[in-house]
Amino acid sequence: MNNYPFFTMDDFDFDNKCVYLRIDINSPINPITQEIMDDSRLNSYSETINELSDSKLVITAHQGRPGDDDFTSLKYHSRYLSKLMGREILFIDSLFGSSVDYAVSRMKKGDIIMLENTRFYSEEVSINFNNFNIIENTHIVKNLSKLFDYYIIDAFGAVHRPHTSLIGFKKSGPMIAGRLMEREISMLDKFKYSNQRPKIAILGGSKVSDAVKVSRSFFEKGIVDYILYGGVAANLFLLASGKNIGKRNIDFIKNNNKNYLELIDMARNLIEKYPEKIILPDDFILNPSQKNITLKDNVPDNELLADIGFNSIEKFKDYIKRAKNIFINGPMGMYEINEYSIGTREILDEISNSSAMKIVGGGHTISAVNRFGFRKYMDYVSTGGGALINYLSGDSIPVIDALIENKKMFGD
Ligand SMILES: Nc1ncnc2c1ncn2[C@@H]1O[C@H](COP(=O)(O)OP(=O)(O)OP(=O)(O)O)[C@@H](O)[C@H]1O
Numbered sequence: 001m002n003n004y005p006f007f008t009m010d011d012f013d014f015d016n017k018c019v020y021l022r023i024d025i026n027s028p029i030n031p032i033t034q035e036i037m038d039d040s041r042l043n044s045y046s047e048t049i050n051e052l053s054d055s056k057l058v059i060t061a062h063q064g065r066p067g068d069d070d071f072t073s074l075k076y077h078s079r080y081l082s083k084l085m086g087r088e089i090l091f092i093d094s095l096f097g098s099s100v101d102y103a104v105s106r107m108k109k110g111d112i113i114m115l116e117n118t119r120f121y122s123e124e125v126s127i128n129f130n131n132f133n134i135i136e137n138t139h140i141v142k143n144l145s146k147l148f149d150y151y152i153i154d155a156f157g158a159v160h161r162p163h164t165s166l167i168g169f170k171k172s173g174p175m176i177a178g179r180l181m182e183r184e185i186s187m188l189d190k191f192k193y194s195n196q197r198p199k200i201a202i203l204g205g206s207k208v209s210d211a212v213k214v215s216r217s218f219f220e221k222g223i224v225d226y227i228l229y230g231g232v233a234a235n236l237f238l239l240a241s242g243k244n245i246g247k248r249n250i251d252f253i254k255n256n257n258k259n260y261l262e263l264i265d266m267a268r269n270l271i272e273k274y275p276e277k278i279i280l281p282d283d284f285i286l287n288p289s290q291k292n293i294t295l296k297d298n299v300p301d302n303e304l305l306a307d308i309g310f311n312s313i314e315k316f317k318d319y320i321k322r323a324k325n326i327f328i329n330g331p332m333g334m335y336e337i338n339e340y341s342i343g344t345r346e347i348l349d350e351i352s353n354s355s356a357m358k359i360v361g362g363g364h365t366i367s368a369v370n371r372f373g374f375r376k377y378m379d380y381v382s383t384g385g386g387a388l389i390n391y392l393s394g395d396s397i398p399v400i401d402a403l404i405e406n407k408k409m410f411g412d
Pocket residue numbers: 204205206207230231232235252304305306307329330331332333334335336361362363364365366384385386387
């Protein structure tokens with residue numbers, strides 16, 4: 001038996017067994033060619049998949065969110081993974097039903113199948129996750145649970161999502177943490193439980209909802225001493241503190257967050273309670289004009305605050321220089337476009353030069369780290385973005401909770 005409160009792959013023998021493996025290969029996708037722009041997450045599953053080479057392995061995963069450009073089929077991911085692993089992977093363009101049943105019934109030891117994007121099915125994300133009866137009665141769980149001996153969950157990047165393909169099998173049979181989950185948890189615990197201070201978080205990117213929610217836990221539990229905000233997260237805090245960030249940036253927040261008023265309230269409360277811990281940029285590079293402005297200037301209606309400006313870079317560097325533990329999730333700006341990549345590059349450069357423990361995570365953040373050549377300087381590159389910040393915040397994590405419950409049910 002292992003030392004974790006959940007099953008790991010050491011606890012079972014998968015020889016000739018039918019194994020469900022949920023991974024997280026949600027990757028940045030080129031919106032025009034649909035090509036996978038960064039294969040870090042795909043690369044992180046070689047240990048788990050190699051260890052399961054004697055099983056009949058069925059892989060599930062998600063890509064993107066409904067309505068977004070990157071909400072694509074997993075056909076390309078299956079080809080990519082097949083090439084990386086040097087193993088044939090049969091792609092089935094459904095998640096359950098007769099084509100899946102038939103393909104699984106014909107599997108031999110060593111075969112691998114990948115099923116279609118779990119989020120093509122509304123039952124994956126749009127049900128009441130507080131009621132497990134509903135989850136158990138989804139077509140996804142009813143159909144798939146007939147097929148498997150074991151359920152391995154290795155989707156560390158999605159552990160904060162209580163979605164059907166991630167937690168729905170907790171009563172169907174042994175639910176097991178994969179090798180990536182084990183590695184992530186043991187590495188991230190080094191940051192979480194380190195007493196070396198100051199500890200700083202750098203939160204950027206566009207998914208502001210996760211960033212605001214975890215900030216409260218980070219401060220309340222004293223997990224970090226400062227949070228440096230960039231990207232849309234910074235815009236939200238600036239808006240909450242009464243700054244004029246311009247129409248286009250306000251619209252961006254509104255259009256991408258149904259609960260944006262609630263988020264602004266939460267951000268305002270945090271600013272009132274922890275003013276000295278919240279570190280915000282005060283100048284920016286505008287898109288499209290490429291002007292460097294401070295927030296004392298008016299932000300024209302048609303301009304995006306696309307990168308942090310030179311003063312803010314210097315201010316952030318001072319905090320990074322003093323830190324003993326650092327993690328970053330989310331770029332400082334629209335790093336994909338050269339003209340707006342300087343903030344992200346400079347901040348990653350300063351982190352790379354620091355002797356602190358350095359953790360980086362998030363699909364686009366990793367892509368930026370790889371693109372600018374900083375990967376080798378990081379102590380740990382997590383596959384998690386939202387998952388990483390939620391895990392470090394010490395809040396309860398739905399997939400880990402389900403794994404723990406499952407071990408209690410199937411432990412003997
Ligand atoms: N100020 C900004 N306005 C609009 N978009 C921005 C801004 N700053 C950054 N972005 C965009 O945010 C995206 C990355 O954010 P995201 O939150 O997805 O980061 P991530 O590292 O992938 O984390 P996760 O894995 O949680 O998704 C990039 O496409 C970038 O262009």
